[in-house]
Amino acid sequence: MGHISLRQITKSFGDVDVIRPLDLEIRDGEFIVFVGPSGCGKSTLLRLIAGLEDVSSGTIEIDGRDATEVPPAKRGLAMVFQSYALYPHMSVRKNIAFPLKMAGLDKAEIERRVTDAARVLNLSDYLDRRPGQLSGGQRQRVAIGRAIVREPAAFLFDEPLSNLDAALRVNMRLEISELHNSLETTMIYVTHDQIEAMTMADRIVVLQAGRIEQVGTPLELYAQPRNLFVAGFIGSPKMNFIEGAEAKKHDAHTLGIRPEHMALSTTDGAWKGKVSVSEHLGSDTFLHVQTEGLGTLTARADGEFPVRHGDTVWLTPQTDKLHRFDAEGLALR
Ligand SMILES: Nc1ncnc2c1ncn2[C@@H]1O[C@H](COP(=O)(O)OP(=O)(O)O)[C@@H](O)[C@H]1O
Numbered sequence: 364m365g366h367i368s369l370r371q372i373t374k375s376f377g378d379v380d381v382i383r384p385l386d387l388e389i390r391d392g393e394f395i396v397f398v399g400p401s402g403c404g405k406s407t408l409l410r411l412i413a414g415l416e417d418v419s420s421g422t423i424e425i426d427g428r429d430a431t432e433v434p435p436a437k438r439g440l441a442m443v444f445q446s447y448a449l450y451p452h453m454s455v456r457k458n459i460a461f462p463l464k465m466a467g468l469d470k471a472e473i474e475r476r477v478t479d480a481a482r483v484l485n486l487s488d489y490l491d492r493r494p495g496q497l498s499g500g501q502r503q504r505v506a507i508g509r510a511i512v513r514e515p516a517a518f519l520f521d522e523p524l525s526n527l528d529a530a531l532r533v534n535m536r537l538e539i540s541e542l543h544n545s546l547e548t549t550m551i552y553v554t555h556d557q558i559e560a561m562t563m564a565d566r567i568v569v570l571q572a573g574r575i576e577q578v579g580t581p582l583e584l585y586a587q588p589r590n591l592f593v594a595g596f597i598g599s600p601k602m603n604f605i606e607g608a609e610a611k612k613h614d615a616h617t618l619g620i621r622p623e624h625m626a627l628s629t630t631d632g633a634w635k636g637k638v639s640v641s642e643h644l645g646s647d648t649f650l651h652v653q654t655e656g657l658g659t660l661t662a663r664a665d666g667e668f669p670v671r672h673g674d675t676v677w678l679t680p681q682t683d684k685l686h687r688f689d690a691e692g693l694a695l696r
């Protein structure tokens with residue numbers, strides 16, 4: 364079980380309102396990602412759910428019970444931090460067993476849970492090693508193992524991959540997704556990285572300045588961002604925004620078009636410009652195009668598109684992929 368309801372919760376530190384009145388239903392078994400820029404309140408929200416901070420107002424329910432005043436250890440949630448804080452002098456086995464020993468479980472039960480966790484995490488062959496004899500990814504798995512053995516109602520992850528190098532992050536991302544598939548336990552995952560959010564989440568919660576900007580599946584946020592903030596935050600490279608006469612033609616204050624939704628041509632098209640920077644990745648080509656009157660637009664082509672700095676190109680937006688926003692930045696439908 365791991366159904367979590369947040370009802371009108373707020374958090375202020377002194378006179379700074381970090382979480383504005385916020386409602387959210389997290390379903391049992393869901394992989395939910397809180398994403399937003401640094402300082403928007405992601406960690407605070409997670410810590411409120413964990414009970415590491417008290418809410419200023421509102422209620423938190425876990426599996427139908429009011430948990431607002433329940434201390435962290437009694438909420439049945441397990442938190443995995445960015446710094447994994449393993450005990451260096453203890454074996455992997457003892458590190459994973461530690462919370463169970465503290466909780467006074469009997470030996471046989473501890474052994475059963477540690478063995479199960481090690482199997483799920485591919486750590487069975489490493490149980491007698493010490494953390495210093497493990498790679499960064501393995502250490503992160505031990506930290507997750509310490510959470511798994513507690514058999515929590517939900518796992519809370521606060522940017523667990525931030526300390527890892529790029530290749531390892533991609534690996535761990537897959538491992539955590541696989542772990543979720545096999546455990547089917549609720550996971551709440553905090554990141555500032557929209558790619559992690561898009562690839563891992565069942566649903567994403569986009570936060571800005573302590574407010575929820577939008578909640579939805581990755582593809583809902585991609586295809587139907589509710590406002591300029593979400594439109595600009597989800598997707599890489601970012602959506603292009605165009606104001607002025609071109610937007611007015613479409614009855615909008617701001618027009619949005621993603622780089623992958625413009626056709627590129629060296630001979631003709633809707634919007635003419637000069638390539639300022641071209642990025643050739645083999646699989647994709649990204650062009651930064653200085654247009655006549657619409658500012659710099661980023662366009663993406665599949666595979667190689669052979670142009671260079673200074674070349675003339677034409678961009679033609681797919682009209683059904685245009686996003687329209689009003690003067691307040693809200694999406695027009
Ligand atoms: N204990 C605290 N006292 C005062 N301000 C805090 C405290 N914890 C967090 N904040 C402030 O709350 C805001 C949100 O912080 P945080 O939740 O850590 O953001 P994020 O995890 O999204 O980067 C920041 O402006 C931060 O400075």
Ligand SMILES: [Mg+2]
Nearest residue numbers: 405406407522
């Ligand atoms: Mg944080």
